Amino acid sequence: MTPREHLRNLALLGAAGIVLALTPYTLSVYLRTFAMFTMMYVVLALSWNIISGFTGYTSFGHVAFYGIGAYACAILVTDYRWHWLPTLGAGAVLAAVVAIGIGYPVLRLKGPYFAIAMLGAAEGTRVVATVWDSLTHGGLGISLPSGENSIPTYYAMLALMLVTIAVCYVVGHSRFGIRLNAIREDEVAAEALGINATLYKLAAFTLSAVFPAAAGGIQAYKVLYIDPPAVFFVQITIAMALMSMLGGKGTIIGPIVGAVMLYTAQELTWVNFPTAHLIAYGLFIVLVARFMPRGLVGLAIDRGWVRKGMIH
Amino acid sequence: MDGCSFVVPRGTISGLIGPNGSGKTTTFNLLTGLLEPDGGQVIYNGENLAGLKPYQIFRRGITRTFQVTRIFREMTVLENMLSVTGLDVPERVARERAEELIAFVNLGHLRSEYGGRLSYGQQKLLEFVRALMTDPDLILLDEPAAGVNRTLLGHLLDHMHRLQEQGKTIVIVEHDMNVIMNHCERIFVMDYGVKIAEGPPAEIQRDERVVEAYFGRRRA
Numbered sequence: 001m002t003p004r005e006h007l008r009n010l011a012l013l014g015a016a017g018i019v020l021a022l023t024p025y026t027l028s029v030y031l032r033t034f035a036m037f038t039m040m041y042v043v044l045a046l047s048w049n050i051i052s053g054f055t056g057y058t059s060f061g062h063v064a065f066y067g068i069g070a071y072a073c074a075i076l077v078t079d080y081r082w083h084w085l086p087t088l089g090a091g092a093v094l095a096a097v098v099a100i101g102i103g104y105p106v107l108r109l110k111g112p113y114f115a116i117a118m119l120g121a122a123e124g125t126r127v128v129a130t131v132w133d134s135l136t137h138g139g140l141g142i143s144l145p146s147g148e149n150s151i152p153t154y155y156a157m158l159a160l161m162l163v164t165i166a167v168c169y170v171v172g173h174s175r176f177g178i179r180l181n182a183i184r185e186d187e188v189a190a191e192a193l194g195i196n197a198t199l200y201k202l203a204a205f206t207l208s209a210v211f212p213a214a215a216g217g218i219q220a221y222k223v224l225y226i227d228p229p230a231v232f233f234v235q236i237t238i239a240m241a242l243m244s245m246l247g248g249k250g251t252i253i254g255p256i257v258g259a260v261m262l263y264t265a266q267e268l269t270w271v272n273f274p275t276a277h278l279i280a281y282g283l284f285i286v287l288v289a290r291f292m293p294r295g296l297v298g299l300a301i302d303r304g305w306v307r308k309g310m311i312h
Numbered sequence: 313m314d315g316c317s318f319v320v321p322r323g324t325i326s327g328l329i330g331p332n333g334s335g336k337t338t339t340f341n342l343l344t345g346l347l348e349p350d351g352g353q354v355i356y357n358g359e360n361l362a363g364l365k366p367y368q369i370f371r372r373g374i375t376r377t378f379q380v381t382r383i384f385r386e387m388t389v390l391e392n393m394l395s396v397t398g399l400d401v402p403e404r405v406a407r408e409r410a411e412e413l414i415a416f417v418n419l420g421h422l423r424s425e426y427g428g429r430l431s432y433g434q435q436k437l438l439e440f441v442r443a444l445m446t447d448p449d450l451i452l453l454d455e456p457a458a459g460v461n462r463t464l465l466g467h468l469l470d471h472m473h474r475l476q477e478q479g480k481t482i483v484i485v486e487h488d489m490n491v492i493m494n495h496c497e498r499i500f501v502m503d504y505g506v507k508i509a510e511g512p513p514a515e516i517q518r519d520e521r522v523v524e525a526y527f528g529r530r531r532a
Contacts, residue, residue, distance in 0.1 A: 175394055175406065178387070182395040185384035192344055193396045194370035194446065250386075307424070 001173060009169065017162050024154045034267060036154050036222070039161040041263045043215045044236070045243035045255035046168045050208035052241065053250040054177060055201055056184030057107065060237055061118030062212055064102075064125040065095040067231040069213030070220040071129060074142040077221065084149075085156070088217040095213030096206050098125075103205040107198065110187075119234075126232035141227030144220065153222040160218065164211045165256065171207070172252040180204050181250070212240075239263075246288050248297030257296055313338055313505040317352075320450075320498075325472065325482045327496035329489075329516075331525055335505040336485040337379050340452050344376050345369045356450065371398075375443040376452035379485075381435045385428030389419055389438055392427050396445035406445075413441040416471070433464045440468060450481045457488040469495055493517065501525065 001009075020039075024032050044066065052058045072091030076082040082090075106117045129136045136142070171177045182190040183197050191197050220226045239262070247258025265284050269277040292299050300306040313335045320326050328336050341347040343354055345366035354361040361369050384392050393410035414420050417437040422430060427438060436456065443451060453472070457465050469491065472482055486492050492499060493513040501509040501516060503525040509516055516522055 175397065175399055175403070178391050178395045179399075181387055181391070182384050185386060186382050188346065188366075189378070189382035189384070190395070191366040192346065192370060192376060193442070194367045194398065195395070196365075196367045 006173075013162065013165060013169075017158065020158050021155070024151055029150065032150060032154055036157050038260055038263050039157045040215050040219060041239060041243055041259040042161050042256050043157070043164045043211050044240040045247070045259040046164050046252075047208045047211040048237075048240040049244045049249060049251075049255045050168065050171065050180075051201075051205050053244055053255070054171070054180040054184065055204045056250075057201060057205070058111075058115045058241070059118045059208075060115045060234075060241070061120070061122030062208070062240055063232055063234060063236040064118075064122040065099065065209040065212040066216035066219075066236055067122075067125055067129065067228070068095045068098060069216030070226050070231040071136055071142075071216075072213070073217035073220045074144055074226050075135065077144055078142055084217070084221045087221075088156070088160075088214045091213040091217040092210040095209040099206045099209035100202065103202050107201045107205060122232060122234065122237065126228050129228045129232065136228075139227065141225055141230075144224045144226075146224055149221055149224070153218050156218045157215070160211065160214050165252075167207070167211075168252055168255075176200075176203075184250070242285060244295075246285075246292075246295055248295030248299075248301075251295070251297045251301075254295050254297040261296075313342065313349075315352075316502065316505065316507045318500050318507055318510060320481060320483055322481050323476065323479050324497045325476055325484065325495060327492040327499040328483055328485045328502065329487070329492055329499060330502035330508075333504075334502040334525075336502055337454055338505070339502070340376055340454055340485065343369075343452065344374060370446075370448075373446075373449040374452070375446070375448040375450070377436075377439045377443055377454055377456065379454045379458070381432070381439045383427040383430075383435050383439050383442070385426065387427055388424050389414060389427060389430070390423045392438055392442050393445055396442055398446075409445060413444055417441050417467070433460050436460055437464070437468070440471070444475075448480070450483070451475065453482065453484045455485055455487065457486055457491050465491070 020035070023035070027035065044062070048059065048062050069088070069091035072094050073084060073087040076087040076090060077084050102121050106114060106121065109117050130139055132138070133140070171180075179190070179195050179200055182193070182195060183200060187197050216231060220231070243258040243262045244255040245258065246262050247256065248254025266277075269280040269284070273280045294302065297306060316335070316339065328339060330336055338347065342349050343361075345361070345364050345368065349362050352362065356372065356374065359372070361372065361374075384395065387395065390410060393414060394406055397406040397409070411420070411423075414423055417440065419434060419437060419441075422434065427435065430438060436459070440453070440456065456468055460468070472484075472495070476482060484491070484496065496513060499511065499513055499516045500507055501519070501522050508521045508525060509519045511519070
């Protein structure tokens with residue numbers, strides 16, 4: 001992309017940020033919550049896309065990092081009287097450390113083996129959170145101190161979303177991102193061309209862990225109660241993956257589009273078909289997978305509506 | 313490979329030939345770290361490279377192409393090229409080098425095209441110049457003539473000789489004997505993982521062991 005195009009995209013992001021920053025006071029509580037969840041899923045889908053889209057290592061366990069962030073916030077606020085904002089950073093750092101610890105062995109696996117191993121890792125963190133009750137309060141969960149948090153958490157999630165988009169944009173348009181794509185395309189050839197695939201995968205995996213952790217922390221402070229089943233819910237990982245794939249895995253705009261569309265579809269089907277919303281939601285997913293396997297952005301690229309490639 | 317040993321002189325174009333399954337590509341895989349030898353050494357610039365990872369060997373100045381092209385199909389031509397340079401190389405320098413090499417093989421007009429949409433010959437050229445991005449000293453070409461028309465092959469061979477003039481060392485695995493005999497200074501012949509002959513083209517053409525390896529023993 002030319003510098004002019006980068007500036008244009010930055011301006012668009014800034015404009016979107018301004019609009020979203022001005023809206024919460026004009027929205028009902030329901031719509032404000034809807035907007036916040038949508039932004040959260042944008043963060044989650046973009047994060048999943050860093051490792052699973054750019055690098056091609058499909059993770060079925062990214063909810064682990066979301067849960068780690070949620071627990072970091074809840075424990076530090078409740079038991080150590082931290083202000084909630086710095087707990088987001090603490091949760092992100094902890095998630096990064098855990099990502100390095102898990103990633104080093106697990107990223108040696110490929111394809112479905114990696115996916116299943118990550119599923120196991122997520123379940124493992126859920127079990128740890130359940131049994132380590134001296135730290136996590138176990139199955140009882142943690143209740144955070146109540147207070148007006150709707151507006152602060154909205155702005156925190158907005159800021160997190162803008163940062164996540166910016167980071168993914170920079171990665172996607174960098175040679176670091178190109179090298180991640182090369183690993184996805186053909187890891188053997190990538191290694192033969194000088195790419196230390198282990199290091200790059202680990203870097204991408206670690207980066208993909210910090211944003212879900214921060215999102216989990218914000219969400220914990222928003223809902224004021226967490227327990228292991230709620231924050232290590234496998235459906236969160238499934239949502240991340242579906243949103244990224246619907247929009248266009250491996251692109252930058254794809255997960256954003258996918259998150260907005262799928263979360264909106266989910267909410268509309270729930271509102272309009274309360275008894276059958278899961279069926280309607282599932283049908284929507286099947287239709288997209290059947291007619292747009294490369295996602296919406298992939299379709300746009302194939303039709304020539306969007307230019308190919310990240311680097312021009 | 314079984315006790316195979318050869319020396320490639322610097323700045324030469326050498327050929328590595330042999331019947332199918334003789335171990336030619338295996339040799340390349342051992343030299344470039346895709347396979348780890350369970351014995352022996354790979355000495356390059358005085359250093360034993362055996363056991364190093366492929367990316368470590370690449371960074372020491374050895375590059376290769378593959379028997380079946382392994383370009384990155386869902387990445388553009390330019391992205392294929394830029395994927396090779398390390399992050400320590402400034403963006404501007406990497407782009408200039410990429411554009412120069414893309415123009416070198418007349419793929420400039422396709423710089424934004426997906427690698428998978430190129431013709432087979434264009435993919436061969438892309439893989440060839442991609443391997444040259446970091447200005448390697450030793451270039452291993454695995455069947456560069458396979459599936460390529462004569463005109464394109466001529467271009468490839470011209471580029472190869474220009475690289476030799478720049479002091480590069482090239483080893484080619486090939487089945488096309490015209491390429492081997494007319495462009496290589498030294499030829500190594502393998503059969504069943506063993507080197508059976510070595511020498512200049514004229515000698516190799518007359519070598520009974522080479523004839524036997526390709527065509528079988530003469531009937532009495």
